[in-house]
Amino acid sequence: MVDNRRISLRIPILGLSYVGKTQIMNRFILNNFNPSYHETTRANFLTKELELENKIATIEIWDTIGLEHTHSLGRSFLRGTNAIILVYSCDSNESLESLKTIFETNKNYYPSEHIYIIFANKKDSNNRQVSYEKGLQFATNINAGFFEVSAMTGENIEEAFRSIINKCLIKLN
Ligand SMILES: Nc1nc2c(ncn2[C@@H]2O[C@H](COP(=O)(O)OP(=O)(O)O)[C@@H](O)[C@H]2O)c(=O)[nH]1
Ligand SMILES: [Mg+2]
Numbered sequence: 001m002v003d004n005r006r007i008s009l010r011i012p013i014l015g016l017s018y019v020g021k022t023q024i025m026n027r028f029i030l031n032n033f034n035p036s037y038h039e040t041t042r043a044n045f046l047t048k049e050l051e052l053e054n055k056i057a058t059i060e061i062w063d064t065i066g067l068e069h070t071h072s073l074g075r076s077f078l079r080g081t082n083a084i085i086l087v088y089s090c091d092s093n094e095s096l097e098s099l100k101t102i103f104e105t106n107k108n109y110y111p112s113e114h115i116y117i118i119f120a121n122k123k124d125s126n127n128r129q130v131s132y133e134k135g136l137q138f139a140t141n142i143n144a145g146f147f148e149v150s151a152m153t154g155e156n157i158e159e160a161f162r163s164i165i166n167k168c169l170i171k172l173n
Contacts, residue, residue: 005055009168010080012043012062013119014106015087016098020121023151024087025063028161033152040065043077052169059165078106082168083115088135090148091125096138103142115171116144117164123150 013021022040026032029046045062062081078084086103088095099118118139120130132148139146145167147160 003056006058007055007169007172008058008060009082009165010045010060010062011083011085011164011168012064012077012081013085013087014064014099014102016089016092016095016102017065019087019089019092019095020151021087022063024085024119024121024149024157025061027151027154027157029061031154033154035152050165052165055169057165057169059161078109081114082171083117083164085117085119085164086144087119087121088130089122089125090120090130090135091122091127093129096130096135100138115164115167116142117160117167118144118146119160120146120148121151123148123155124153 013024015021017039018037022038023033025046026034029048040063043062043064045060047061048059050057050059086099088099103116118135120132120135135148136146145160145163147156147163149156149160151157
């Protein structure tokens with residue numbers, strides 16, 4: 001019998017290398033953080049089950065490699081995703097500029113009216129280059145949600161994921 005209470009959501013995390021994509025996934029799924037850097041060499045995912053509004057949601061978070069070389073992930077990867085997390089790092093102007101390119105390059109591959117959310121990671125950093133207002137402006141321009149987060153301290157990670165998952169549930173209903 002099909003269990004109508006069960007849904008699954010596939011959500012990739014995109015952004016330049018070193019912005020913290022892997023650690024955001026680790027913080028949300030495993031509640032841990034690793035301060036040392038290990039380059040991600042292939043896309044892989046972790047899952048977590050959440051109970052929300054009488055539904056049991058299996059959340060599949062896809063970690064990806066940095067996109068500075070091709071900027072493009074391709075149609076087959078993006079098809080079938082429920083929402084997309086775009087990450088830049090508060091301490092890197094370059095990472096925000098690069099995110100704009102990543103968004104423009106891939107936007108034709110996403111299903112129309114796709115759900116986007118911007119994570120401005122490393123909110124904890126003492127070397128801030130991107131103001132809250134500048135990040136929010138970009139998010140508003142592309143009609144995306146916006147959260148400043150820190151995978152290191154965990155600040156806002158749960159809230160940001162809850163927000164995107166709620167939007168996915170509303171769209172599925
Ligand atoms: N200060 C700070 N460092 C972070 C944060 N998130 C990730 N990092 C560090 O930034 C580096 C790159 O993180 P990683 O998740 O591997 O980036 P990715 O290449 O986008 O997957 C690692 O050394 C992380 O420990 C954060 O929220 N704050
Ligand atoms: Mg990585």
